[in-house]
Amino acid sequence: xxxxxxxxxxxxxxxxxxxxxxxxxxxxxxxxxxxxxxxxxxxxxxxxxxxxxxxxxxxxxxxxxxxxxxxxxxxxxxxxxxxxxxxx
Amino acid sequence: xxxxxxxxxxxxxxxxxxxxxxxxxxxxxxxxxxxxxxxxxxxxxxxxxxxxxxxxxxxxxxxxxxxxxxxxxxxxxxxxxxxxxxxxxxxxxxxxxxxxxxxxxxxxxxxxxxxxxxxxxxxxxxxxxxxxxxxxxxxxxxxxxxxxxxxxxxxxxxxxxxxxxxxxxxxxxxxxxxxxxxxxxxxxxxxxxxxxxxxxxxxxxxxxxxxxxxxxxxxxxxxxxxxxxxxxxxxxxxxxxxxxxxxxxxxxxxxxxxxxxxxxxxxxxxxxxxxxxxxxxxxxxxxxxxxxxxxxxxxxxxxxxxxxxxxxxxxxxxxxxxxxxxxxxxxxxxxxxxxxxxxxxxxxxxxxxxxxxxxxxxxxxxxxxxxxxxxxxxxxxxxxxxxxxxxxxxxxxxxxxxxxxxxx
Numbered sequence: 001x002x003x004x005x006x007x008x009x010x011x012x013x014x015x016x017x018x019x020x021x022x023x024x025x026x027x028x029x030x031x032x033x034x035x036x037x038x039x040x041x042x043x044x045x046x047x048x049x050x051x052x053x054x055x056x057x058x059x060x061x062x063x064x065x066x067x068x069x070x071x072x073x074x075x076x077x078x079x080x081x082x083x084x085x086x087x088x
Numbered sequence: 089x090x091x092x093x094x095x096x097x098x099x100x101x102x103x104x105x106x107x108x109x110x111x112x113x114x115x116x117x118x119x120x121x122x123x124x125x126x127x128x129x130x131x132x133x134x135x136x137x138x139x140x141x142x143x144x145x146x147x148x149x150x151x152x153x154x155x156x157x158x159x160x161x162x163x164x165x166x167x168x169x170x171x172x173x174x175x176x177x178x179x180x181x182x183x184x185x186x187x188x189x190x191x192x193x194x195x196x197x198x199x200x201x202x203x204x205x206x207x208x209x210x211x212x213x214x215x216x217x218x219x220x221x222x223x224x225x226x227x228x229x230x231x232x233x234x235x236x237x238x239x240x241x242x243x244x245x246x247x248x249x250x251x252x253x254x255x256x257x258x259x260x261x262x263x264x265x266x267x268x269x270x271x272x273x274x275x276x277x278x279x280x281x282x283x284x285x286x287x288x289x290x291x292x293x294x295x296x297x298x299x300x301x302x303x304x305x306x307x308x309x310x311x312x313x314x315x316x317x318x319x320x321x322x323x324x325x326x327x328x329x330x331x332x333x334x335x336x337x338x339x340x341x342x343x344x345x346x347x348x349x350x351x352x353x354x355x356x357x358x359x360x361x362x363x364x365x366x367x368x369x370x371x372x373x374x375x376x377x378x379x380x381x382x383x384x385x386x387x388x389x390x391x392x393x394x395x396x397x398x399x400x401x402x403x404x405x406x407x408x409x410x411x412x413x414x415x416x417x418x419x420x421x422x423x424x425x426x427x428x429x430x431x432x433x434x435x436x437x438x439x440x441x442x443x444x445x446x447x448x449x450x451x452x453x454x455x456x457x458x459x460x461x462x463x464x465x466x467x468x469x470x471x472x473x474x475x476x477x478x479x480x481x482x483x484x485x486x487x488x489x490x491x492x493x494x495x496x
Contacts, residue, residue, distance in 0.1 A: 019153045038154065043221035050217065058217055 006053075006076050010069065013048045027070040035069075055079050094267045095496070097341040098179070098329030099436045100172025102165040104141035104322045104423045108172065112433075113440055115422060116448045117469070121306040122423055123320050129285050137297035139305040140283050141322035141424030151239070158225035159235045160199020165325035165429075166232035166280035167239050173276060174240065177329040177341065181241075183274070190244030191276040192262045193233040193327070194255025195428035200284035202226035232280040232325070244272050250428075253391070254352070254483035255279050256326060257431025257491055261350040263330040264491075273335045278432035280325035287427070288321045294360060296395050297321075309394030309425070310452040311418035312403060312460040319393040322424030326432030344439045345477075345493040349378025355486030362398040362482050367405035370488035371478065375409075378492040382410045384476055385492070387447055389438040391480040392418035393425045394452075402480065403460035410463075417466040421451025431481040435491065442474045442495050 011025045020035055031037045037045065046058055053076055057063055060079075066072055101108070104122030105115030115122065122141040129138050148156060148164045159167065170191070183189060197203070202223060209218045225231060230248030237246045245266055249258040256279025263275035281287075291297045298318040301308035310316035336343055351373035355363035375382060388406060392399045406416060419434050426433050441447055449466045456465055476494045483489075 036154070040157070040221040041154075044157075047218060047220060056217075 001080050003077065006073050009052050010072050010076065013045070013052055017044060017048045025069060027068065027073065029069050030067055031069065049076065091268045092270055093333035094264050094330055094347045095333050095336050096328050096344040096347065096439060097331045097336050098173040098177025099344065099439065100169040100176060100327045101324065101433055101436055102143050102169050103324040103433055104143050107144060107146060107168065116419065116437060119451060121421060121451055123305045123308060125302060125305050132285055132289065135285065135289060135292055136299035137288055137292050137318070138302040139298060139308060139320050140288060141320060142283050143324040155239050158222045160202040160226035160231060160282065162195060162199050162280040162282040162325065163226065163232050163235040166193055166236050166327065169278065169325040169327040170236045170240065170276050173327040173329050179274065179329065185241050185243045187243050188273040189242055190246050190272050191233055191236050191242055192247045192249060192259040193236055193277065194249030194251065194259040194279045195232050195281055196252045196255060198227040198229055198231045200282055200287050204284065204286060236276060245275065251487045252483035252485060253425065253427050253430060254481040254487045254489040255428035257435065257479060257481040257489040258352055260328060260330070260432060260435060260491060261352055261489060264347045264350050267330055267332050273332045275330045276327055277330050278325060278327035279429040281323050281427040281429040283321055283323040291319060291321070298394060307452055309420050311390065311392035311394045311420050311450050312399050312456055312465060313453050314455045314457040316394045316396060316399065316457065318395050319420070320424040322426040324426050324433060325429050326436050328432060328436060343496060345442060346496045347491065348494050349374040349380065349492035351377060352487065352489040355488065358486060360484055362401035363486060364401040364404045366486065367402060367482065367488055368408055371405065371409055371480065371490045374478065374490035374492050380476070380492060383413060385410065385414050385478050386472065386474045387438065387441060387477045388414055388416045389434050389477060389479045390416050390418040391482045393420050398482065400459040402482065403463055407462045412462055412464045415447050415464045415466045415470065415472065417448060417450040419448065431479065431489065435479045438477045438479055439493065442477060445473050446471050447474065
C-alpha cells in the first residue's frame with residue numbers, strides 16, 4: 001500500500017465517519033483541536049481504521065500517542081510495513 | 089402544602105402525517121390516513137401484518153454530528169419535536185440550564201433499529217470490536233430523554249418513563265406531578281417511538297396486529313369498527329412544555345390548557361389483555377383528581393387501537409362512566425399506533441381541538457361494532473365548544489393512564 005493510498009483512505013474515514021470537510025484534512029491538522037474529535041470519536045476512529053485497512057489496532061499502545069493526521073498516516077504505514085514483514 | 093397549578097405552554101410533533109403541528113393538523117382536518125403497505129416486511133417469515141404508518145426522517149443533519157451520534161431514529165424525532173415545542177413556548181434558552189427545567193420523555197424501549205444493528209454487528213462472529221462507541225446511547229431505555237436533555241442543555245430533573253403504549257402519557261403525568269409539588273418550574277414531557285419489524289412483530293405474534301388489510305392499508309386500523317382486526321404500528325414523537333402557572337403568567341406565555349387531573353394504575357390481572365374495571369378506576373381517579381364530574385368532560389380522546397379486545401374494554405369503561413353523553417374519537421385510524429409516543433401526540437391533537445373548537449373523528453369507523461356501541465362516537469368532524477378533555481392510554485403490563493385538561 002502506497003503512502004498516498006494510506007492518506008486517501010484515512011482522509012475518507014474523517015470525511016465519512018466524522019463529516020469533516022476535505023479542505024480541513026491537512027497532515028498537520030490536530031485531530032482534537034483542529035478537527036473537533038473527542039474521546040468517544042477516538043473509539044470510532046479505531047473501529048473505522050480497523051475496517052478500512054484490515055488491521056487490528058484496538059490494543060496498540062501507540063494509538064494513544066496519535067495527535068495529528070500525519071501521526072495516523074505514519075502509524076498505519078508502520079503497522080502495514082510490520083504486517084508485510086511478517087508475511088514475507 | 090399548597091400544590092402548584094400546571095399549564096401547557098408549548099407543543100411540537102413529528103408524526104406519520106407530517107413533521108410539524110401544521111402538517112399534522114392539516115392531515116387530521118382532511119381525514120388523511122398515513123398507513124401504507126410495507127413491501128420490505130414481506131420477507132419476514134411469519135409476519136402477518138404488512139402495514140404501518142411511518143414518519144419521515146428529515147433534516148437530521150441540522151443536529152450537529154457530536155450530538156446526533158448518540159441518537160437513534162426515535163431520539164432524532166424527540167429532539168426535533170422538543171425544539172418545536174420550546175420555540176412554540178418562547179422560553180428563553182438561558183432558562184434551560186437553571187436547574188429548574190427538566191424533561192421526562194418515555195418510549196417502549198430504546199431505538200429498535202440500533203438494538204437490531206448491535207446484534208447484527210456483534211453476533212455473527214461474537215465480535216465486540218466492530219461496535220461504535222455511541223451505540224449504547226441509542227439503545228438505552230432513556231435514550232430520548234437523555235438526548236433531548238443533552239442537546240438542549242437541561243440541568244433539572246431528567247427521567248424516562250417506560251410503560252409501553254402508556255409511556256408518553258405517563259411522562260406528562262410525571263411532569264405534572266413534579267411541577268405541582270414545586271420541584272421544577274418547566275418540564276418538557278412526551279414520548280418517542282420508531283417503527284421496526286421487530287416492534288410490529290412483537291404484536292404480530294400475539295395476533296394483535298391488523299392483517300386483513302395489507303392490500304387496502306388506508307382502511308386499517310379501524311377503532312371501534314365492526315370489521316376491525318388489530319393495530320397498526322406508527323412512529324414519531326410528541327413533546328409538550330409543561331410550566332408552573334405563575335411562571336407562565338409572569339412571562340405572559342400562551343397557555344394551551346391547564347392539566348387538572350391525572351391517574352395511572354395497574355390492572356393486576358393480565359400482561360396483555362386490557363381490563364375494563366381498572367380502566368374505569370383510572371378514569372374515575374383522574375376525574376376526582378381534577379375535581380370534575382363526568383358530564384363536565386367535553387371530549388374523550390380514546391386509546392382505541394383497533395384491537396378486538398382492547399376497544400371492547402375501553403368502550404365498556406367509557407360507557408359505564410360517561411354513557412353516550414360525551415363525544416369520543418380515536419386518532420389511530422389516521423396515524424396508527426405510535427406506541428410510547430401516542431399519549432403525547434394524541435394529547436397535542438386534543439389540545440388543538442380545544443383551541444379550534446372542533447372534534448376530529450375516528451377514521452375508518454364505518455359501522456360501530458355492537459360491543460363498542462352506546463358511546464357518542466364521532467365519525468365526522470364536529471364543531472363544538474371543547475373546554476375540557478380526557479385522554480386515555482392503556483399499555484402492555486396492564487398499565488392504564490388518564491389525563492384531564494381544561495381551557496383557561
